Amino acid sequence: MMDDQILSVNVLRGINLRVPSGYSAASFETYVIIEFPYPPETPQTARTRYGIGSTIAEYSDSLHKFHIKRTDGKFKRLMSRKELKLSIFYRVGFLRSDRQLGIASIKLAPLEQTSTIHETIDIFENDHKKKAEGKLEVKIRIKEALGSIKSSEVSLQRWLVIDHFEENSNNPKLSTSKSPSTAPSINAISRLIPTSDALGLLAINLANNLNNNKDNDDDHAVVDSSTTESNNNNRPNNQQSVGYQSIKVLKYEADLLEQQIEQLEDHLTKEQIDQLRIKHQTLVKQSDDIVASLRHGGKQVIQEHVRSLEQLMEHYNKESDEYRQRNEIKKADMFLHKKDLVAQEIETFTTNQLELNSSRNTLLCLSQYSVCLTAGCLSEKNKWRENLMNLYARISLCRTINRSLDYFACLSRIRKYGLGQNDSLSSHINRLLTLVGNLCDFVYYPAECIAWLCEANVFGINRSSRPFRLVSLICWLSNIVISIIKNTIQLIKYKKLLKAERNKDGNSKEIRSPMVPLSEMYKCMLTLLNNFCFFLLCIHWLAIPKFLWSGKLPVFMVGLCGTLATICNIVKMAL
Known part of the structure; x- marks a missing residue:
């Protein structure tokens, strides 16, 4: 239930926005x-x-909460005079600051008489409001109107009609006389198994029965949630039959259920809302219990949890394929999003020494x-150039030693992957590329280490490190x-997903897919740029006569390619 000291603002969408040249x-x-004043x-x-x-810019997951103090006289004066300010910005480009597109504002005074403001407001070029530049759909909510009597003041009295309602709900005669279009009784709710599927479906039915003309933004927020992922409880691949839980997925479901509670609060009774809140607390408790067991269970418990997550990820992948075959794209995307959450959790628990280094x-x-x-920018006669090149060689030696420490962690990763028999989620091409990459890693580390020892004359003065x-x-x-091949394939895949998302009907009321691949596309492009720079350097260091640019790059170009590749890595880690 919504807190008495909270004001929520939901920016739903931008309409007919001005596009700069x-x-x-x-x-x-x-x-x-x-900006809340x-x-x-x-x-x-x-x-x-x-x-x-x-034309239609949907702002998904844009529900924001602001703290208020209803008893503060200053707050009441501000609400009667001030406005909520909304500044619209647009992305200019990579490593460039965003620019302001326009400003919109909405008066807060109507909250004296109503608990909800749902308006489509004009966007102006600046504060002087010279010219309208599109519209913005905004919804503002508080628990009760500022000028109304608080429910806490009324609830001090005993309402016997509530007890009478509970007693009559057990009477079969009364229950049979109900119209089929009415909402289920509290007694029926209490008999439900407290699963996210059951309560989510109940929430939809209650909302549809109580108000069929409810706003579309309330409607699709419920339908898109994880709690509607299995409308048919008789399916053999139901998530409950898997029996595994993911911390990230549980938190994701709890957040979506909390949004449902806020959106359905005006359409359900207090007892029905309480049932949803109990389920929300159950999800949070399950997540906390898993975290506590992993903290005290040791390495073996973590390994068992990772194995269960791998099976859960495979389950989500199968569910996604089934829904996609039935052309239920929205549910398929939801399961793909859950699969990504599980993959992130597995990556968190399987962090190895390679990643730590x-x-x-x-x-x-x-x-x-x-x-x-820096050395490449100096002339060859400058004495600092030689000093900097010596420092460059020393740091290169440090990196070689640091990489040699990664070999055992690399062996552990290769042994765990094996021949890829457990990697059923990847395509055959991707699995083959991973196997070849693991083989190269298996040979690379010892070869580089032996070359370094030969250069240090450990095996004798005449021992060449060249081979x-x-x-x-x-x-x-x-x-x-x-x-390069794997990231190019992945980039093409993300572009297709993004193109399909942008080609959706602009008037559709459906929520956008939770898998918006823009950030992943940027990561792929940064990885490709990093690979291209190191590809130039690798050919140069092969030092094979008359082979492309082998051994021909100047010092400045080597430093530029290496620095650019490293910056790409840093930016990718920050995304």
């Missing part, structure tokens, strides 16, 4: 910054997620190539090519 209307990305000294602010398009290696890499880039260095570079080059 040079931008495509289909790929135009905007977001809204909300209380308290006046430090107004509260919030920001929505990105919406794509200009990645930040240290990135810092060394940035230092090494920055020094090389081992050449093998390690060929393995590295193979891994780069494999990474």
